Amino acid sequence: MVTKLEVARAFIKKKGPYFTAMTYSLIPRPRPGYGTVSTSKNLIMVYDPDWFEALSTEKAAGALVHEGMHVFRKHFERSDGFPDKRRYNIAGDLSINPDLREMGWELPEGSIFPKDYGFPEFLGAEEYYHLLEKLESKQEKEQKKQQKKGSGKGDPQPGPGQPGQGPPQPGQGPAQPPKDPHGNGACAGGCGGAAGNPRPEEQEEEDAVRQEEPEALKSDVDIQAIVKQTAKEMSDFVSQGRGTLPRHLVELANAALAPPKVKWRQVLPRLIRRATGKMEAGGQDFSKRRPSKRSFMRGMLVPGMISNEPEIVMIRDTSGSMGKKQLQDAQNEAVGVMRQMGIDEVWFMDADAAAGKPKRVRVRDIPKLPITGRGGTDFGPAIERAAKLNPRPNVILYFTDGDGPTPDFPPRGVEVVWVIVKSYWNKKPCDWGHCVFVDD
Secondary structure (H helix, E strand, O other): OOOHHHHHHHHHHHHOHHHHHHHHHOEEEEOOOOOOEEEOOOOEEEEOHHHHHOOOHHHHHHHHHHHHHHHHOOHHHHHHHOOOHHHHHHHHHHHHHHHHHHOOOOOOOOOOOHHHHOOOOOOOHHHHHHHHHHHHHHHHHHHHHHHHHOOOOOOOOOOOOOOOOOOOOOOOOOOOOOOOOOOOOOOOOOOOHHHOOOOHHHHHHHHHHHHHOHHHOOOHHHHHHHHHHHHHHHHHHHHOOOOOOOHHHHHHHHHHHOOOOOOHHHHHHHHHHHHOOOOOOOOEEEEEEEEOOHHHHHOOOOEEEEEOOOOEEEEEEOOOOOOHHHHHHHHHHHHHHHHHOOOOEEEEEEEOOOEOOOEEEEHHHHHHOOOOOOOOOOHHHHHHHHHOOOOOOOEEEEEEOOOOOOOOOOOOOOEEEEEEOOOOOOOOOOOOOEEEEOOO
16 A cells, blocks of 8 residues: 555655655654654654645645755754754744745645744744744733733633634744644644754654664764755756746755855964964963063073963944844854963954944953944944054954955054854955854
8 A cells, every 4th residue: 555655755756856865865653643743863754644644645745845854954953052942943944834835835734934923934943043032032021911910810811822722823823733742743843853853752763763774774974965965956956947946945055065164163263373473372482572580680681481472352343234143142152262272361342433442351251241332334443443452462353244344454463353244245344364254
C-alpha cells in the first residue's frame, strides 16, 4: 500500500524538484498518537501516520517542505542565542510560511502567518522573535491591568491564542491545533529540533535509529552537503529559466553556495594586535618615555622598563540609522574580545553628526552606558577628536552601519577599524582603514 508520505514526496519532486534532496533526506519515524510532524536537528522526522494520512497530498507535501526549510535556513544553529526555544520556533515558522504560500504550497490547518499577529511579512526569524517578545510583554501588561480591574469578579478570561478562543484575530496569535499533545502543531511552533525547539520524542526515535540502523544517521557534514545541494538546485532552477523563487530565498541559496566567511570575532583581535604593534596587555618593553633611575647616576638618558597597554578608542555611532539592539550586541561582543586580550580600560565616546565627550571607562562597564545622540551622521568630528586624546590611541574602533561622510585621509599614527554592523547600507564607508563586518 502506498502511503501518504510516499505520495507527498512524489508530489514535491514534480512541483518543486529543488526540494527533493532536502525532503528525501529526512529520516521518517512513524509514531502513532503523536498528532503532528516534527524534525530533529539530525533530520529524524517523527510523524503521526494517522494525522499524515488525513491530510490532502498538497498539504502533506507542504508540511514536508516546511520541515526541510528549517534545516535549509539553519534555524537549529541560529536559535542558540535565544532563550525561549518555543518562541524561536514560532518566529521561524512566521518566516517560512509566507514564502511557501507565495510559491504556491499548501500548508496544514492551523499553520501560522505574520498577519495572525499583526506583523509584516518576509522578515527573518530573529526579527519575528523580537516582535513576539514585545507583543507578549504588551499582552502580559494588559492582562495584569484587566486582572486588577476585574479583581473579585471571577477568573480572567483566556488570553489571545489560548485554547477555547477560536480562530485568532490579527495581532492575537494562533489558535492551537487540537490534536498535538504539546500544544503546538506542524507549521505552528511545534516543528522540533530542526527549528531550535527539540522534543523528547525526537531523542527517543534518534536513540532507536542509532541502535537499529546507525548508518542512517546524518552527521553535520552530511547536513551541510544537503543544504548546499538544495541551494545549487534552487540556483539552477532559476538560472535555467524553469521558474521563479522569492528573491530572498534566492539570496539564501546564493549565501549557502558562497565560500565560508572568516568569523569577525577572530579577525577583530588580530587587527587590534597588528595595529598596536603586536602589543599584549601586560607585556613589557623599554622606552625613553619613562627613563631608568640609573639615568640620574650615569648622567645620560637610559630607557626604562614599561608595561605595554594598548590605547583604544571605541566610538559608537548613535545616529538615527543605527538600531539600538544590533549596536549593543556588536559592542558587547567586542568587549568580550578585548577582555580576552587583557585590555581593561579604553577611551569611549558616542557620536552622531557631532562628537560626544570622550571618557575613560572600564571595558566591563561599556554595556551599561546609555546611548546618546540619535541625530545625523558625520564620522569626521569623532575621529578628529579621538586622534587628539592624551595618551594618544593606537586604535580607533568605530561601530557603525557605514552610512555617512568620512575625512579624506586617515588620522596620522592611528589605525582605524570600521566595525560594520548589519544594516541596509552594510558597506565600508571609505577606502582607508581596516573593516570588519559583524554578522550572526
